[in-house]
Amino acid sequence: MSQTKRYCYSCDLKDDAQLIEEYKEYHAPGSVPKEIIKSIKDAGILDMQIYLTGNRMFMxxxxxxxxxxARKAEMDAENPEVQKWEKLMWKFQQALPWAKEGEKWIPLDQIFQLP
Structure with missing residues (x-):
């Protein structure tokens, strides 16, 4: 029997209103390239949502x-379309202050579950 699992991540955008609006436009419905959507689904991701407050994002x-x-990272590294998209997105994104070298989206630790 197949089970779903949830992963949550965070990343910051550059604190620039114009860049944030442009980033939102790239992620508007129908705007993300179909090759990127395919790469996400091919990795076993059933649903993905990104939320924004100020310049902090939560995925x-x-x-x-x-x-x-790890497999998703390998698939992305081998996919020229994903690499092109990631390079474009880095124009808008910045690492969290506590991120290690090369880290972009940082996993969140769950600290509460409604009983």
Whole structure:
């Protein structure tokens, strides 16, 4: 029986209102290139949502049993369309202050679950 699992991540945008608006336009419905959507789904990601407050983003992913973050990173590294998209997105994004070298989206630790 297949189960879904949730992953949550955070990343900052550059604190520039014009860049934030442009980033939002790139992520408006129908705006993300189909190759990027395909790469996300091919990795076992069933649903992905990004929320924004100020310049801090939160990404929530629901994944199936086939999802492996390391495998997704390998798939992305080998996909020229994903690399092109990531390079473009880095124009808008910046690492969280506590991120390690090369880290972009940082996993969030769950600290509460409604009983």
């Amino acid at each position: 929530i992913m629901e994944v199936d049993d086939s999802f492996d973050p």
